[in-house]
Amino acid sequence: MKDYAAASTSTETVPVATSGDVVSMRQTVRTLAQRCGLSLVHQTKLVTAASELGRNMLVYGGGGVVRAAPVVDAGRSGVFVEFRDKGPGIADLELALTDGWTSGNGMGLGLSGAKRLVDEFDIESGPSGTTVRIVKWGR
């Protein structure tokens, strides 16, 4: 997926190192979603997806950086969020994206659920870290 954050001038960057950071990152994403005119349902879905991915990054990747930016494409407007960590990476992406599978003690719905909550979902993972990029479009 294109790195929309790099192209945007109003990118917000939030480091996530504690669970308190997840809460403030969520607020940043919510504010951005409101500014981009996403409906309440779309806002809630995006924020929930961001919450899942942010917490995954914290629990499995040892924390990382979140970048969020508004995107406009072909008359639609939406929100782009990128989660980048320098953790050990995900060994089996297909397995990790399976409902109910977890390597920790969660519900095993975070990654797969987040994918369902957004319109575009892209994940790259290797031994040097994991990057997840999502876009949620407005109506």
Next chain:
Amino acid sequence: MNTESNTRLLVDTLTARRDDFLAQWARTVGEDLRGRLSMAELGRELGELYEALLRALSAGSLDSHGEEFGETRSLLIELSRNRARQGFTPTDTARSVFALKEVLEPSLTGDADSVRAYLQFSRLLDDLGLLTSEAYLRTREEIISSQAEQLLELSTPVVKLWDGVVGVPLVGTLDSARTQVVMEKLLQTLVDTDSTHAIIDITGVPTVDTQVAQHLLKTVVAARMMGARCTISGIRPQIAQTIVALGIEFGDIPTNASLSDALRQALKEVALDAEDDVRGLL
């Protein structure tokens, strides 16, 4: 000219024109505070302060940290505490002390001796003014820490809604630590109030992700083990859609859109239980 004659000059002046100075002082401070404090109260406060100041000066001291000024200091600390609680600014508070300088200025700048006395007095008032700022800040810190404590207690209330029905209105985010507190309080309240129904209301939880859902489910399971029937209420439309998309299943846990619906349902069940009990006895 030494400290002693300076203080004598100050005491003489302050004694001779006491009423005049006091009235002027109260007026100046009153203007600063723009009528947010009654003139009678202000007059009493400043009167006490004036007398204490005069007594300390009569004892021959100009050292604000000295024993002689003990009474003045405690009066000032009291004044600052009150101002901080009433929402005045630190400037308002310190100005109450500094205003006395303005009052004294015209009558103490005649000759060289009185100028010297005035300067020494002015230094004293500066120290006392700083003292009020310190006391003010301390009071504000006390207020903030007590509010933080209150907030922590407030954030996880468990309330009895009806005979046999307890409610847990959750506000904010639900992490492991809060879940633990909520669970403990809920289970204890179930026992203490002899309740059979618990309603967990999540109207005030802005984001329900898998972590929050997992904690909610754990709490419900624990309450069920105590024999209570548990309902989750306050599921708003956007939360319902998000939970479905995430793929979270609440299983056979009853959920409601509003707390009142959940309460109505619980009351019905409590009434049915009571009927059954009566029949059982017969």
